[in-house]
Amino acid sequence: MLQFIVRRVLLMIPTLFVISALVYFIIDLPPGDCVTSQIEELLARGDPDAHARAAELRDLYGLNHPLWQRYLEWVGGIFRWDFGLSCQDTVPVADLISERMMLTIIMETSTIAFIWIVSFVIGVYAATHQYRLGDYVASFIGFIGLSIPNFLLALVLLYVGKVYFGLSIGGLMDPEYIDQPLSWGKVVSVMEHLIIPVIVIGMSGTAGMIRRLRANLLDELQKQYVVTGRAKGLPPMRLLVKYPLRHAINPFVADIGGLLPDVISGSVIVSVVLSLPTTGPMLLSALKTQDVNLAATFLLFVAVLTVIGMLISDLALAALDPRIRFGSSEK
């Protein structure tokens, strides 16, 4: 296992370097830079010093340097938690993202916990109660979750919450707690406001997981060894937990790695719709204005989370089911 962990971690390091380079260079590919739009605004206002101001800003953001030099400075700064200056507000990226990153991590972690818990319970129930009312209801919820785009669900809940229940769904905390230090009241407010975004963002992931777990478990439950176990008089719960569930859970665990990027990318539009102070809306605006430092920092974080998710998923799979697959060859 140590050898496996070492090889996987060793693969992660160059992977992250390649991703960081690709992200940085691709964001910079379109013509112009983050100063272009600001200067166009100044020119439209008839500012005579617009071009001098542009040169000043380009100097401040280091845009006069070649791209590779800016990339190396950005990568070197990551170790000091210094991601350079953001073009949008001329403030360090680290200051801009710190609180939003924390709220994003809380929201994404809650969403993933919601997906796992809900889909596990419903998936197992649907498989063990096939073609009964509960199974039909679970399948219906599954199809609804898969077919409705997250942002549409967010809009519907926003409307229903406001019109029928008088609830303020937007934001991640009550307005009086914004920019206030951490307190019990703030924590409670964040938790209350998390419910709707977590359901909205987690809906499609949950639906997919329910269907996958149900299908896998049904496959296992129809195998000969389950019939034998039943015939030998094994208690139903023990028979379910000890054998079929253990096998059916493998693809479920393998999905952990893919879940993180799905949830993060799915939450961007939902965050815009629900006015959530997470990284999503800021990333969208950074990409639109070609704020390379800010956008690349966000995307690098997503990449780090994805790679860590994949590592966790691979380690869990290796621990759960270290068996050779058909078609794979032993060295």
Place this chain on the structure above:
Amino acid sequence: MNSADLRYPQQTLVADYLRAAAGVVLCGAPILLLDVNRWLAAFLLAGFALFALFLVRTALRHRTRFVLGPDTLCADGPVGTLVEWNRLDRLKLSYFSTKRDRSDGWMQLSVGSTGGRLIKVDSSLEGFHDIVERAAEAAKATGAPLSDATRANLRSMGIVVVGQEEL
């Protein structure tokens, strides 16, 4: 059956030393040369410890020879141990691969006899198949429990242990 002296091939050891060194340098160099943020430093230190541990394990493997005999498997080295086949109570054969399609992987055998420490060997060890075969025979004789994964991996090596169902 005569005793056989088995060692890890030089090529495997060199590859493992290179992996360990690369990891130690990649995780250690930023801590030594740059002013690293303390949270990142914690991550890098964890990585450094992992690769340092791997380096130690590789060095131990380098200095260990395995003696496969009719009654025992002996790991003769700095942290040596002995497994008696007639007292075998633990056998686990795992398969690992870093590829998504799980190809080009390697096997790891863990065996232990009552009251003794485990011996773990990888499939890169010369004579690995002979050790697995002998361990499977011993498991059949002692009735050591085998997991589903172990049985599947044994089958993939052409070794079937009958009478080892878990149900």
